[in-house]
Amino acid sequence: MTPGGAERTVNVLAIAGSDPSGGAGIQADLKSIAAGGGYGMAAITALTAQNTQGVRGVHVPPAAFVTAQLDAVSDDVRIDAVKIGMLADASVVEAVGEWLRRVRPPHVVLDPVMIATSGDALLDPAAADALLRLIPLADLITPNVPELAAIAGDPAATSWEAALEQALRVARRHGVRVLAKSGHLEGSLAPDALVLPDGSVAEFAGQRIETSNTHGTGCSLSSGIATRAARFAGDWVRAAAEAKAWLSESLRAAEVLEVGSGHGPVNHLAGLWARGGLETRPSPEEIREEWWSGIAEVRRQTDELGFIRRLVDGTLARRDFLDYVAQDVIYLRAYARVLARAAELAPTTEEQAFWAKASQGAIIGEILLHRDRLGAEAADAAASGAVPASPATEGYVNHLLAAGTRGYEEGIAAVLPCYWVYSDLGMRLARGELGVSARASDHPYAEWIAAYDNAEFAADTETAIGYVTRAASRADPATRDRMRRAFEAAAVWEREFFGQTAAG
Ligand SMILES: Nc1ncnc2c1ncn2[C@@H]1O[C@H](COP(=O)(O)OP(=O)(O)OP(=O)(O)O)[C@@H](O)[C@H]1O
Numbered sequence: 001m002t003p004g005g006a007e008r009t010v011n012v013l014a015i016a017g018s019d020p021s022g023g024a025g026i027q028a029d030l031k032s033i034a035a036g037g038g039y040g041m042a043a044i045t046a047l048t049a050q051n052t053q054g055v056r057g058v059h060v061p062p063a064a065f066v067t068a069q070l071d072a073v074s075d076d077v078r079i080d081a082v083k084i085g086m087l088a089d090a091s092v093v094e095a096v097g098e099w100l101r102r103v104r105p106p107h108v109v110l111d112p113v114m115i116a117t118s119g120d121a122l123l124d125p126a127a128a129d130a131l132l133r134l135i136p137l138a139d140l141i142t143p144n145v146p147e148l149a150a151i152a153g154d155p156a157a158t159s160w161e162a163a164l165e166q167a168l169r170v171a172r173r174h175g176v177r178v179l180a181k182s183g184h185l186e187g188s189l190a191p192d193a194l195v196l197p198d199g200s201v202a203e204f205a206g207q208r209i210e211t212s213n214t215h216g217t218g219c220s221l222s223s224g225i226a227t228r229a230a231r232f233a234g235d236w237v238r239a240a241a242e243a244k245a246w247l248s249e250s251l252r253a254a255e256v257l258e259v260g261s262g263h264g265p266v267n268h269l270a271g272l273w274a275r276g277g278l279e280t281r282p283s284p285e286e287i288r289e290e291w292w293s294g295i296a297e298v299r300r301q302t303d304e305l306g307f308i309r310r311l312v313d314g315t316l317a318r319r320d321f322l323d324y325v326a327q328d329v330i331y332l333r334a335y336a337r338v339l340a341r342a343a344e345l346a347p348t349t350e351e352q353a354f355w356a357k358a359s360q361g362a363i364i365g366e367i368l369l370h371r372d373r374l375g376a377e378a379a380d381a382a383a384s385g386a387v388p389a390s391p392a393t394e395g396y397v398n399h400l401l402a403a404g405t406r407g408y409e410e411g412i413a414a415v416l417p418c419y420w421v422y423s424d425l426g427m428r429l430a431r432g433e434l435g436v437s438a439r440a441s442d443h444p445y446a447e448w449i450a451a452y453d454n455a456e457f458a459a460d461t462e463t464a465i466g467y468v469t470r471a472a473s474r475a476d477p478a479t480r481d482r483m484r485r486a487f488e489a490a491a492v493w494e495r496e497f498f499g500q501t502a503a504g
């Protein structure tokens, strides 16, 4: 898609009048451009004082100021498409024509706005000829039935066939694509058709939607087509078809808006709101920061444990260390199961491989290390269930297994402290941050400290943090909250686990 995706975001300039009630004019254009995936810009040709009931007044700026707005944009910004709407009077029409000839934007849609839905004039009748001279500068014009008749110099069509026939004549005479629209006709169908000067016609079927909320449909459609024409590299048929589908969706959703008591606006963003939600997602980096600082107190308490302090100064009783290691063997078997479950549920092969390797590492690598520390007999006793699990081990393991059954996201959030807290502790121990004695080469637990302060474990920890925080960023708010709680609870169990021996 557009922002953040492979496709370049198109810059679309609306040259149109302002509707302060937000349903038509540049306000509609900007919403339509955004809904179509473009970056919207607006040069204002006229201020109207209007609402859903009608137009109360029109204020037209000096034409030179319209040119100044247009130049300010084109001097600085790549323009991928232009949509032209209300032009108010002949001087503004001329100014826009002069700029178009000079700048030659690649996709130009002209909606020849003359009279509002409410019946109010939006173009000085004396400017009609000037508007006709603008037509050859456009790639597509999108007149409604009365505007098409005015351009053709005929009475308004009363049937779709008559409108198509008029559109064909206008297309031939002016050498321009014409979108014939049926909004002002009667009947259960509401088709549009793209008519080319060579006589070819692409018709877009549509059902007439039962609604009076049609304020700004023409504005919205024309800027929607301009946006898509730029996105689809000038495929006007596809642009018109997709813009109409989007407009129909927005018309159907119009009734939920409560804007004014006349002809209300269409609901430009309804489809995106429904499909994309309104929630702002925290970035993985923000989640990382929030979760880590969320367990700051638990980490501080862990640092203060008798077990850790005695480990640092080397006075930890061998018995306490071996009790800890035996419980860790019991823990690792359950931990490996949760990692295997994460591998089973992982959304990508990369993540699947990572968790599967981690699971194998926990049962083979870490338990082997513990075998050296404990001796084969004691290690086997712990692994086979002959040594009872302590309450802390039991609690931690139950938390991991339960989180794992609740799905991938919670499972990986629950295993993360076992990486992150350990790796952080190992690094700080090795750097002497918890006491320089931990760095002594003859430290009785130097081998254990070194195992958690190694580059491979640090890299795996970073990878795990990346997977978990990206999954949390993608998740819906409720799942993200459950992940954070699973992570925090595991950090608490990590503290309990370290504190379970007689050393406290
Ligand atoms: N009731 C409706 N149901 C379905 N589509 C509609 C309806 N009314 C208008 N449209 C569609 O809206 C678009 C605009 O058509 P319309 O002929 O009303 O143009 P317009 O008069 O320029 O619009 P505006 O109301 O902004 O002046 C067309 O795609 C048309 O098919």
Ligand SMILES: Cc1ncc(COP(=O)(O)O)c(N)n1
Binding pocket: 016, 017, 018, 019, 024, 025, 026, 048, 085, 086, 113, 115, 116, 117, 118, 122, 214, 215, 216, 217, 218, 219
């Ligand atoms: C500024 C401005 N531009 C265009 C229209 C036409 O839209 P509609 O015919 O739906 O009122 C409008 N009402 N106001």
